[in-house]
Amino acid sequence: MLINAIRLVRAAAALAWLAATVVLVALVALPNVLPAVGRELYVVRGASMQPALPLGSAVIVRLGQADQLAVGDVITFRGGNGTIVTHRIIGVSAGADRAFQTKGDASLGVDPTAVPASALIGRVEYVLPGVGAVLASLATTSGGLAALGLLGGLLLAVWVMDHLLTALRSSSRRGTVVAEPVH
Numbered sequence: 001m002l003i004n005a006i007r008l009v010r011a012a013a014a015l016a017w018l019a020a021t022v023v024l025v026a027l028v029a030l031p032n033v034l035p036a037v038g039r040e041l042y043v044v045r046g047a048s049m050q051p052a053l054p055l056g057s058a059v060i061v062r063l064g065q066a067d068q069l070a071v072g073d074v075i076t077f078r079g080g081n082g083t084i085v086t087h088r089i090i091g092v093s094a095g096a097d098r099a100f101q102t103k104g105d106a107s108l109g110v111d112p113t114a115v116p117a118s119a120l121i122g123r124v125e126y127v128l129p130g131v132g133a134v135l136a137s138l139a140t141t142s143g144g145l146a147a148l149g150l151l152g153g154l155l156l157a158v159w160v161m162d163h164l165l166t167a168l169r170s171s172s173r174r175g176t177v178v179a180e181p182v183h
Helices: 002-037 131-138 141-173
Strands: 039-043 058-063 074-078 084-093 099-103 120-128
Touching (some): 002 039, 039 120, 058 074, 058 131
Antiparallel strands (some): 039 058, 058 120, 074 120
16 A cells, blocks of 8 residues: 555656656747747836736737738837837827827726837737746746756655665565664
């Protein structure tokens, strides 16, 4: 019965290690792979688009396509001061100098200046709640070390369980009784 419990704990730790490794690799690779397919990833750092884009979300933006945008689309663009902004289109000007009037869902007023097509980065295709916060954390030294510590701890747990199983099997073959601690 003890061996079965240890096997279960070992399997759970191994599965957790595998899942954490896959997620970590995907999170690190995602921002580098997306540009190859015409997308970019941005982290939502403000609350102006809540609840549609929660603070700490990551958004995947399809680049360009100013001529295909309409009222209601959420776009990412370069603001006048060089910041990256993600807001909803509430109006589109027609003509050669296409521009978009935008507003944050949680903002009371309309953005003060229209967004020219030249400032457009693209349309938000996907929202990944919480992923932006994880990415921002992984970008720090302490976040990277915490992730490596988690992976190392899980791997150590699997190793300890393997050695414990080996010791228990060996002692049961020799007829040795494994002593339980007295409390």
